[in-house]
Amino acid sequence: MNFEAIIGLEIHVEQKTASKMFSSAPNSFSREPNTQVMPLDMAFPGTMPTVNKQAVINAIRVANALHMEIDHVLTFDRKNYFYSDLPKGFQITQQFHPIGRNGYVEVDTSLGKKRIGIERIHMEEDTCKQEHFLDYTLLDYNRAGVPLIEIVSLPEMSSGLEAREYAEAIRNIVVYTNTSDGKMEEGSLRCDCNISIRPIGQKEFGTKVEVKNINSFKNIELAVDYEIKRQSKLILSGSKVEQETRRWDESSSRTILMRKKTDAVDYKYFCEPNIAPIRLSDEFVNHAIETCPELYDSKKERYLSLGLTVSDAEIILSSKSLASYFESGLSSVKNAKSLANFLIVEINAYLNKNGKKIEDLQMKCPTLSEIVNMGEEDKLTHKQCVDILNRVLETNVSPKLAKEQLNIVSQASDDATILEFVTKVLDANPQSIIDFKAGKDRALGFLVGQIMKESKGKVNPAAASKLLKEEIAKR
């Protein structure tokens, strides 16, 4: 029996606003426990929620990037449940009127672009952080009230890879709208996968299993694929898939049962009476959209039009800091592709070697552009450019001074100058001429190397190679 998988994702995105969703407590990561709280976050009596303007702007931008219908009236609802991570006994969310509905995102698949529908996005507040020990639990309220955006896809994915690509596309949107860091490892993007399988051709959905605790994009793919195999095996062996919540266990690369879902939890939702409906004017919504930073897809398209390869563009865009650095050098560089190469290869190598991040780099990108331009204008070899770059990185001098200090001279490209070296090297290496004529191509490389040595790198190797062939033919 052949099965098809039906996958839907629920993604929670932690917003990087300055303050929390409904209180003005600072929204900061990695601070001492219980130092980033206001009375509302701990549900002290008499406190009232107020809605964070930037959190709303971010949600509008994400909704727009996901091609959604945006609700111009904000209302919030209470999701009631009793658990220690929720001091109020309810979470303020948008159950009945999400800010965005009916959108989609496009992902690249082996069969081309695929459009994956998004049912809704809504704003809500995060819960407090719990740390469980053997027989007690510790609570840190710093996370309580952090603004979240929940993005709920339609069940329209069919493999682990598609689920991963969908989640990465969402990450790109929230990162480049400046809404979130989008780091799964740090919990600023959290993903629950709903997976069911059914025999091909069957209309009804199979029993859905929810997988939580997935902490990387790679693990989304692994967890979904594992679950598809597990469910297929169960059905083929005559058992039933049970409705349950499982978690991904990275060390054993499998999903593990957390709890069985006997019946749907009744959260007794009702409208949050402490927040009156908020009317967003057309001007407000349009301004949020118009001032949105350039999105990932638009940047990628622009980079490709500058001559970068898809791979180059994706490497640069994989880090927003790297992309910002690259952008800052674009206006002064003459060859964007060369700038990208230097950034991806040389700068990354320097950062890895020294354990630094791009933000730590003293040398700004316009200086790197200057080196790239110098290489083209002065006809320097790649190695010469790298030497200049390393000198600039190490001593913080200007590229011009670095070039002088290293006694780097421009390469000769005029035939008369090169011919002098070619003649001298050919005269000194008659055996190499015989070898090359006998079909040994390596002999040409040797001769070019001799010319570079003789000229102390002043000769353009491509021009030297061309002239060498012409001169050998005459002998």
Place this chain on the structure above:
Amino acid sequence: MKEVNKEVLVDAASRLLFSMEEREYDTLLEEFKILKIQMEKIGKIEGLDEYPPMTFPFPCEVDFLREDVPSKPLSRDEALRNAGSKQDNQIKLPKVVK
């Protein structure tokens, strides 16, 4: 409307992880009796079923959104002052894993 009796209250308390004493159930049942009388009185108002449930006393919309500017948070001592049990500057409670 479902009748609120002792069985319903015991079930609700169990779902909410409350442990309640007999006299507390008696008090609650008395209060629900009063509530029921009040609801019956309201239910006699003519045309009531034509109105959708209300959250706010009258239709209203506002346009206030709070600027995203953080305030000085509570000091940790202040934040944890009401905690019954503390450890490592966090609130400590018996382990309950959902």
